[in-house]
Amino acid sequence: xxxxxxxxxxxxVSEGALVLLRCxxxxxxxxxxxxxxxxxxxxxxLLLKYTTGATLVKGINGFExxxxxxxxxxHLTKPSAHMxxxxxxxxxxxxxxxxxxxxxxxxxxxxxx
Amino acid sequence: ETGVTQSPTHLIKTRGQQVxxxxxxxSGHNTVSWYQQAxxxxxxxxxxxxxxxxxxxxxxxxxxxxxxxxxxxxELNVNALELDDSALYLCASSLxxxxxxxxxxxxxxxxxxxxx
Numbered sequence: 001x002x003x004x005x006x007x008x009x010x011x012x013v014s015e016g017a018l019v020l021l022r023c024x025x026x027x028x029x030x031x032x033x034x035x036x037x038x039x040x041x042x043x044x045x046l047l048l049k050y051t052t053g054a055t056l057v058k059g060i061n062g063f064e065x066x067x068x069x070x071x072x073x074x075h076l077t078k079p080s081a082h083m084x085x086x087x088x089x090x091x092x093x094x095x096x097x098x099x100x101x102x103x104x105x106x107x108x109x110x111x112x113x
Numbered sequence: 114e115t116g117v118t119q120s121p122t123h124l125i126k127t128r129g130q131q132v133x134x135x136x137x138x139x140s141g142h143n144t145v146s147w148y149q150q151a152x153x154x155x156x157x158x159x160x161x162x163x164x165x166x167x168x169x170x171x172x173x174x175x176x177x178x179x180x181x182x183x184x185x186x187x188e189l190n191v192n193a194l195e196l197d198d199s200a201l202y203l204c205a206s207s208l209x210x211x212x213x214x215x216x217x218x219x220x221x222x223x224x225x226x227x228x229x
Contacts, residue, residue, distance in 0.1 A: 004155075036220075043117075043203055043220040044156070090155050100146065100169055101218065103155030 002027045004091050006104035014112045019063075019078040021107045023091030026072060033074040034092040034101070035065055044090065050074065061085070086111045116140060117221035119204050125227045126194050134189040134224045138206030144168070145187040146218060147179060148203040156203055162187055191226075199228045 007022040025031060032051050036044040048059025055067040061084075065076045074091060091104045116139035126132050138145050144163045148156035158171035162181035176192040185206070191198055202225075205218040 034217075041222075043222040044205075046217055046219070049217060092155075100158035100161065100171060101148075101156075102158070103148075105153075105155045 002031070002093055002095065002102045004093050004102055004104035006089075006091055006107050008107055009105065010108045010110070012110040012112055013081045015083055016080050019076070019081045019085065019109065021076040021089050021091075021109065023065075023074045023076065023104060024072055025074065025091070025093045027093060027095065029095055031093040031095060033065075033067060034094070035059065035063070035074075035076050036090045036092060036103075038088040038090065038106075040087075047076070047089075081109075081111045083111050083113065085109060117204060117206050117219050119202075119221040119224050121224055122222070123225045123227075125229060128194055128196060128228055130194050131190065131192045132194060132226060134191075134202050134204075134226070136187045136189070136204030136206075136221060138185045138187065138204075139219050142206035142208050142219075143185050144207045145181055145185065146205045146207070147187070147189045148205065148220075149173070150201040150203055150223070151197075152200070159189070194228045196228050199226060201225050 003026045005024045034049045035047040048057050050057050050067045058064045063078045088106045090106050092101045094101045118137045120135045146161040147159040150156040159173050160170040161168045165181045178190045181187045201223040203223045204221045207218040
């Protein structure tokens with residue numbers, strides 16, 4: 001069975017500080033991993049994804065994530081938070097043989113001026 | 114802007130009624146998935162349609178049904194609405210089924226359904 005766990009439903013950082021949002025997954029087969037962002041009253045926007053190859057992936061808006069198979073993790077980071085980063089962030093996994101995405105419960109990021 | 118459009122954006126229904134939500138997928142995408150996102154939760158997979166046929170279903174009862182049309186647009190129908198059906202319903206389109214090659218899915222902005 002596949003599942004995604006996001007540690008910390010709420011994270012607060014100061015503007016300019018490091019952003020670290022945690023995601024761990026369980027999967028019976030090698031997964032594809034995604035981070036999506038959701039702004040208030042909007043749908044989900046893809047930040048970045050890992051499929052194969054380089055384990056450090058870069059996304060939009062300065063975000064990046066590293067796939068660590070040994071830790072079954074795919075944490076999202078950004079060196080310097082901006083006020084516009086305040087949103088809900090979802091980690092998701094899909095399988096190369098499957099037809100659905102499994103989402104975590106989300107992490108709400110607050111950026112303090 | 115993902116190119117996935119959903120309607121209506123907000124609606125209120127009474128328990129026991131039926132609702133139809135609509136989705137136009139991104140141009141060229143032949144696969145549509147529907148997700149339910151309850152307040153404070155991550156999206157939950159309802160089902161997926163590929164070339165007009167259901168191609169997988171999540172843990173939702175049969176009163177949740179769908180259609181995909183030849184132009185790849187889609188409908189989600191929910192019968193006998195219950196209070197717990199209140200949620201944001203997200204439509205997502207993709208170029209191919211499932212996670213093939215880590216296929217990216219593009220979400221619409223959703224339809225907010227409130228059941229009273």
